[in-house]
Amino acid sequence: GEDVEQSLFLSVREGDSSVINCTYTDSSSTYLYWYKQEPGAGLQLLTYIFSNMDMKQDQRLTVLLNKKDKHLSLRIADTQTGDSAIYFCAERPRDDKIIFGKGTRLHILP
């Protein structure tokens, strides 16, 4: 069945890089997304990648896509306390469907 998997927790020291991993099952998805949720807020779209791309970089964010292994990762360079949030991976196999992972809670250690 369709599923998106990601670990629930990640702790990283301030200044280090954070890498959040995600695996998905539907190879037909043309878009893959990373969302950020801060306490009390909605889901903010951080970045997305087309399935025909391997990598996308946007300032401190780097998204890597391994389509063969159906593996997506989000790297946050120089992690700051403001990066503390829940990060959701999602795939969109078609226009009327989006499948989210359960979210990775990123905790920043001083």
Add this chain to the structure above:
Amino acid sequence: GAVVSQHPSRVICKSGTSVKIECRSLDFQATTMFWYRQFPKKSLMLMATSNEGSKATYEQGVEKDKFLINHASLTLSTLTVTSAHPEDSSFYICSAAGTGNGYTFGSGTRLTVV
């Protein structure tokens, strides 16, 4: 694992009619349900948060008389778009907060109002 079933996945309705979207938690009790609306390639906007048995808490700018949310049981929450208009056309998605199990999302509903 925890599953939220959202129906319908796609609906087309005439302007002025009402549409109901359902989210059911299939194998867990969803004490809190979140309803989101997404515009193309944009963030998911939180519309409201509902707790089972109580009135939903709506975010600023969301009309509670237009977007009726009911969360009468621990396994079912509904969003009714009343007197729908073309500007209500969007992608709606629900999410249930798990107890130590992360968030579980429905797969979304594409609403088109003609």
